Amino acid sequence: MASALIVLVLAAASLVKKGKASPTGPPGRQCVQLEVPVPVDTTAIHWLQQKVESTVDTVDWVDDMNRWTSPNTTSRILGQITVKETFKINGQLCVPPKGPRSDILQLATHGVGFDKRYWDVEIKSDKYSYVDAALAEGYSIFTYDRLGTGASDKPDAYDVVSANVQVEILRKLTALARSGKLVSSSKKLGGASNLSSYKPKKIIQVGHSLGSALVIGLLAADGASSDGAILTGFLYNSQLGGVSVAPWGFEFAKENDPKKFGDRGSGYIVQSTKYNTQLVFLKKGAFEPALLDYAWKIRQPNTVAEFISLGTVLGQPAPDFKGPVQFTIGEYDYGFCRGDCKGTYNTTAIKELYPASTALQVHLQPGTGHGLTLSTNATAGYKVTFDFLHDAGL
Known part of the structure; x- marks a missing residue:
């Protein structure tokens, strides 16, 4: 299952004509960039894993992940460790002009291969940026770099940057946002200065790929923390886990691009x-x-641990989650449906995981692959999501 995871103001008008989007987005967009201290005190799994400190090691890791005689996930569990540390998480909070939905916060968690920029595409942002689309619809939105990505901390890749630690960080971010202290407790790195007191009344979890898996883990562990969930780039279905990690063509990150990824240590891998x-x-x-x-x-x-630990946060019911949940996936998602999602899922079986949910929908985005925000019909998919939320009272 882990292998399936496989998202300055431009003044020159000529750049805008070429499709270069202004980071300020639509009129009225106000955002603040934050460094959020997130204290974590949790139990994590210590895994049996080989060291990955070169691209040669990475190729061997891929072989180990796919060889039928290799240990299964359960056999790789060596024990438990305590992770007690405060991590610096880089994020951005954007709030639209005062409106009927500005007090509904979408908290977006990206997947493998990207940082928070997956949600805020800078090329033709009117066609691709989910952040701009959410703001235009009246929602507030918080995007962040998961632990190990972007400008967030990049700790140990074998035990710390793993699925259950990421779920705990998401849980803490959610609680911090709901308390109204997300901005005031953080270091402001730039942007709007009038958002310190922002406090949402409702929080919708939005995920993509691994990010959706982390949301699923949060709903199972603390369903009452969230008022809705939009799970994109993920679907419980008969082909889940059928594609190996090999198509990523992984290489050791620091070796792949020493300048860009020089701050990544042992166990960090990237598509080649x-x-x-x-x-x-x-x-x-x-x-x-x-x-x-x-x-x-x-x-x-x-990190290598994110792949091996993924199964620990999936498949558990979320009896305390009472909000609406939507699964949105590209019709031709390669990683989760082996290239074609049609006829691969059972909505009734999915509903059993969310017995108290007020509404559940599965949407296949036509003609689209795994990278929903990067596809030409991105905004059409956003409309389906917003319509679903509106029908659910959000």
């Missing part, structure tokens, strides 16, 4: 070529070449 990115995230005919270039430009490493 732009065309590995295409294979995993995009479907021919449903993306612009500039978006493939953009995806490659903003690519981010992940």
Whole structure:
């Protein structure tokens, strides 16, 4: 299952005409960039894993992950360790002008291969940026770099940057946002100065790929923490886990690009070529070449533990979650449906995991691959999500 996871104001008008989006987004967009201290005190799993300190090691890791005689996930559990540390998490809070939904916060968690820029595409943002779309719909939105990515801390890749630790960070961020102390407790790195007292009345969890898996883990562990969930790039279905990690073409991150990933240590891996990115995230005919270039430009490493630990947060029921939940996935998602999601899922079986949910929907985004925000019909998918939330009273 882990292997399936496989998202300055420009003044010159000429750049805008070329499709370069202004980071300020639509009129009225106000955002603040934050460094959020997140204290974590949790129990994590200590895994049986080989060291990955070169690309040769990485290729051998891929072989170990896929060889049928290799230990299964349960057999790789060696014990438990305590993770007690305060991590610096880089995030951005954006709030629209006062409106009927500005006190509903969407908290977005990205997946493997990206940082928070997955949600806020800078090329033709009116067509691709989920942040801009959410703001235009009246929602507030908080995006962040998961632990190990972007400008957030990058600790041990074998035990710490793992699924259950990431779930705990998401739980703490959710509680901090609900308390109204997200901004006031953080170091402000720039942006709007009038958002310190922002306190949402409701919180919707939004995830992509691994990010959706982390939301699923949060709903199972603390369902009452969230008022709704939008799970994109993920679907419980008969093909889940059928694709190996091999198509990523992983390399040791520091070796792949010493300048870009020089701060990543042992156990951090990244896709090797732009065309590995295409294979995993995009479907021919449903993306612009500039978006493939953009995806490659903003690519981010992940840790070996995130793959091996993924199964520990999936498949558990969320009896205390009482909000609406939507699964949105590309019709031709390669990683989760082996290239075609049609006829692979059972809505009744999925509903059993969310027995108290007020509404559940599965949406296959037509003609689209895994990278939903990078595909040409991105905004059409956003509309389906917003309509679902509105029908659910959010």
